[in-house]
Amino acid sequence: MPARARRTPVVAAGVVHAGRRRRHVRPRVVPVRAVTVPEPGGPDALVVTDVPDPVPGPDQVVLAVAAAGVNRADLLERAGHYPSPPGAPPWPGLEVSGTVVAMGDDVVGWAVGDAACALLGGGGYAEQVAVDAGHLLPLPDGVDLVDGAALPEAVCTAWSNLVDVGRLRAGEHVLIHGGSGGVGSVAIQLAAALGAHVLTTAGGAERAARCRGLGATVAIDYRTQDVAAVVRDATGGRGVDVVLDVLGAGALATNLESLATEGRLVVIGLQRGRRAEIDLNVLMSKRAAVVGTTLRSRPAAQKTDLVAAVRAHVWPMVADGRVRPLVHARVPLDRAADAHRLLDSGEVFGKLLLVP
Numbered sequence: 001m002p003a004r005a006r007r008t009p010v011v012a013a014g015v016v017h018a019g020r021r022r023r024h025v026r027p028r029v030v031p032v033r034a035v036t037v038p039e040p041g042g043p044d045a046l047v048v049t050d051v052p053d054p055v056p057g058p059d060q061v062v063l064a065v066a067a068a069g070v071n072r073a074d075l076l077e078r079a080g081h082y083p084s085p086p087g088a089p090p091w092p093g094l095e096v097s098g099t100v101v102a103m104g105d106d107v108v109g110w111a112v113g114d115a116a117c118a119l120l121g122g123g124g125y126a127e128q129v130a131v132d133a134g135h136l137l138p139l140p141d142g143v144d145l146v147d148g149a150a151l152p153e154a155v156c157t158a159w160s161n162l163v164d165v166g167r168l169r170a171g172e173h174v175l176i177h178g179g180s181g182g183v184g185s186v187a188i189q190l191a192a193a194l195g196a197h198v199l200t201t202a203g204g205a206e207r208a209a210r211c212r213g214l215g216a217t218v219a220i221d222y223r224t225q226d227v228a229a230v231v232r233d234a235t236g237g238r239g240v241d242v243v244l245d246v247l248g249a250g251a252l253a254t255n256l257e258s259l260a261t262e263g264r265l266v267v268i269g270l271q272r273g274r275r276a277e278i279d280l281n282v283l284m285s286k287r288a289a290v291v292g293t294t295l296r297s298r299p300a301a302q303k304t305d306l307v308a309a310v311r312a313h314v315w316p317m318v319a320d321g322r323v324r325p326l327v328h329a330r331v332p333l334d335r336a337a338d339a340h341r342l343l344d345s346g347e348v349f350g351k352l353l354l355v356p
């Protein structure tokens with residue numbers, strides 16, 4: 001990482017008015033810095049470098065980044081396995097919070113100076129980033145601008161997969177794997193706020209106890225307990241209506257066993273492998289469904305609809321405190337490599353944030 005003084009972007013000059021709305025704050029007098037990956041590899045493959053100023057398209061805004069969420073997908077991208085989709089900057093960062101500093105001509109409903117957070121296809125590890133206006137969310141009431149970066153990816157993933165795909169309803173039982181993780185810690189709170197009975201898994205008694213504090217009625221230490229047996233006992237032998245699975249192949253048999261009749265298994269992660277045999281007789285006899293999804297690869301219009309649904313349904317829960325961002329640590333953007341090592345260590349509970 002280059003040893004040089006941290007430079008704060010200068011964005012306060014040259015306000016341009018378009019009608020009554022301020023659309024640009026220009027010119028910048030220092031370049032934008034980003035954490036890029038010139039060659040895939042370990043954490044030290046992350047290199048801070050100057051990148052071109054982001055220019056907003058007609059339907060985009062530019063955010064001065066207050067913080068970027070660190071996601072497990074970023075580790076894969078750094079290692080060369082999960083490139084940014086076309087149109088997104090070729091460096092990591094799936095979510096940010098920040099302040100609007102420039103806007104395209106067709107953007108409505110936003111103004112320069114607004115505090116926001118956003119879902120990105122990539123490029124969040126930077127001092128500035130261009131964002132589709134449809135993927136922007138206002139900073140929720142009561143949430144610190146930096147902590148807002150912990151929300152978009154986890155909330156959109158949890159809402160989409162629990163509600164849209166998993167069709168979770170009040171009174172149903174849901175098993176959320178990885179309750180101590182960035183997605184799981186939000187998914188527990190969201191499912192509890194929706195009125196579901198939440199069962200979850202985490203590594204160790206202390207982490208399981210923290211999951212109970214988030215709203216899980218049953219938190220299973222997967223290192224020492226038999227997950228399927230605990231689920232069976234806790235549901236009177238019936239099983240759960242929905243499983244939100246971040247594990248994949250290694251958990252498939254347990255997940256199918258844990259499903260109730262007409263249960264839905266939603267696979268969103270492959271931390272325990274991608275290939276497994278499935279006993280189709282279990283699926284048939286339970287009339288169960290197995291679905292897999294990824295958020296990043298979805299068309300922009302689908303993400304716009306999802307962000308709108310999150311704003312309508314989840315943002316009120318954030319504003320009244322039922323769903324809170326869980327920030328394990330804030331790490332300076334210059335130390336992104338340390339953040340990746342920390343996430344890999346398994347010590348993180350909730351989210352890590354990079355702060356420019």
Ligand SMILES: NC(=O)c1ccc[n+]([C@@H]2O[C@H](COP(=O)([O-])OP(=O)(O)OC[C@H]3O[C@@H](n4cnc5c(N)ncnc54)[C@H](OP(=O)(O)O)[C@@H]3O)[C@@H](O)[C@H]2O)c1
Pocket residue numbers: 071072073153157177178179180181182183184201202203204207222246247267268269270271272293294295296343346350
């Ligand atoms: N499909 C999508 O759209 C989408 C979106 C976001 C994330 N994801 C994926 O979802 C997964 C979780 O994301 P995240 O941000 O929550 O990651 P994270 O913050 O790193 O959390 C990982 C979670 O998985 C648990 N875990 C790890 N290895 C495990 C194992 N062998 N057995 C049981 N539990 C294990 C961890 O438990 P302990 O630390 O307590 O041991 C932790 O709760 C990642 O694979 C990510 O890529 C997918």
